[in-house]
Amino acid sequence: MSKPTDLTKIPHKILEEAKQAGLETEEKNRSATFVHLDQQTIASKVNELYEGKLELLDIKVALKKYPWLEDYRWKLVDKDKDEYTKKVAEDYSGGYFMRIFKGAEIAFPLQSCMLISKQNLEQRVHNIIIAEEDSKAHIITSCVQHSNVPQAAHLGISEIYVKKGALLNFTMIHQWGENTFVRPRSATQIDDNATFISNYVCMRPVRDTQMYPAAYCNGENSRVIFNSIVYGHKNSLLDLGSKAVLTGKGSKAEMVSRAITRDGSKMIIRGLIDGDNSDCKGHLECQGLIFDDISFMQSIPELIARKKGVEITHEAAVGKISEKEITYLMTRKLSREQAVSLIIRGFMDVSILGLPDALNKEIKKIVDAAAGAE
């Protein structure tokens, strides 16, 4: 059922870079590992402790094995949505199929890693995740481009199903290159009493990323949380957002973004909460810091009410780093540079992501390393 992991196929340097983006190569603290290198799946393996609790296959293998999986493919994301979805529909090199079995609680995160090591490659993948009823799991997915590769593109479709009573925490870390063109297209369906937490962390420069994941809270008391921590620098163009459609009775959406833009980075942070049930709630929060006059930050919150009981709020603030906070820390013997760095690291506070302690520490390390490197 599972192929042996063969991480030795990964060139050493990119493996190191993948580690920095969260890939755990010893796989001790992971319940499953999936690695897609360029246009090939080179690992899809479930840690033996978790056999029977979850399943991880390359999507092409899974589609052959389970004809019913077609009912989950191109159902949440429209294949004719744009040129990128069309391209993936035409041809793709793989992707993962993750299934967390009914009632399974997975203590260690499942990990997936998308790697690009070839120049001018356009990586196209399609992923499907099914969190079955009453299951609980964390997924960490790292997307890395080898720093020697001058130019590449990644087009990724992800369709995620969180069934009744399930909890899925999905953390994505982008570590593409300064010349990567990135177009993920993803959507999630959330059933009765289910919760989906989507975390997005991007600390490294990228050429152009545009994404707008959608969550459909169809179920009664379904809940979605989108958190993002984004550090835009070196002329990165980041157009990021998330959309939540609340149709279920008692459904809830929460969106929290912390974004920094500097060194010519242009950033647009969008958020849309669409309230379509007389008993639904949503809150959207965006905080943005800008460091210079050559960068750009735009926050676009959108709140829609379609029924009279809808309750949706938002808070947004964009601007400079607070001088009062800097001088306060300087009175505690920190230099101005140390104070600014502490504020930035605090601003990119990973504890908002709701991760288990161990994973929280790992992600904090990634964020601190990137924020401190400036």
Place this chain on the structure above:
Amino acid sequence: MDTLEVHNLSVKVEDKLILKDLNFSLKEGASHILFGPNGSGKTTLIGTLMGLPGYEVVSGKILFDGVDITEKSIDERAKMGMIVSFQNPPEITGVKLGDLLKLCLGKTASDEFSPEESAQIEEFRLTNFLHRDVNLGFSGGERKRSEILQLIFLKPKLLLLDEPDSGVDVESLRMIAIAIQKYVEKTGSSALLITHKGDILDYIKALYGCILLKGQFHCFKDPLRIYEEIKKLGYEECVACRIRTREGWKVE
């Protein structure tokens, strides 16, 4: 010896002259109490001594331990041993109080507190706040306790205390005041404390008091007596009295 000397200090805030030609000194190993109504320039004085932005020194100089610090940056002054506790400290998103306290102790975030330090944090009833963002959602008393604990951890030679007793419950006030007095006694450091109220004088032993009114000093004498007179006569009457001394502190 004097820890701090201020000569002919005039300070502007947003083009308005707030402090007018102040001359005073703070004695080593002693606590000094500064009274004054709202808007008299007390916070401006502390901000100027600390070098905070927004306070423009138009004339005069400040000597700390004999060194002219008038042009020095905030962190240079802090490293020399001048530490301020703020009346209204800012909230800092994501920066945990525990990490800030470690920095105050000269530790890094990955270091642990020593048992003594942990005991002190517990004594200040801040153990449950270590993982909280600095000042975010803290009550008045919690903020003040956090300010004073940071200050003690920073081991100052000169404590600048801007109304440590405002917005504080009775219990916290007692606790803060005793801790300040203990620190000052133990280390032989000096303090300049701004207050509106006299309650804190039950715990802090101070021989030197004065009133700052409309940007000028008045009435250098025993703080308890000043406080009694302010209560009886009000600030205006008090500074107009004939027995005032304007030359500087003398032990009576």
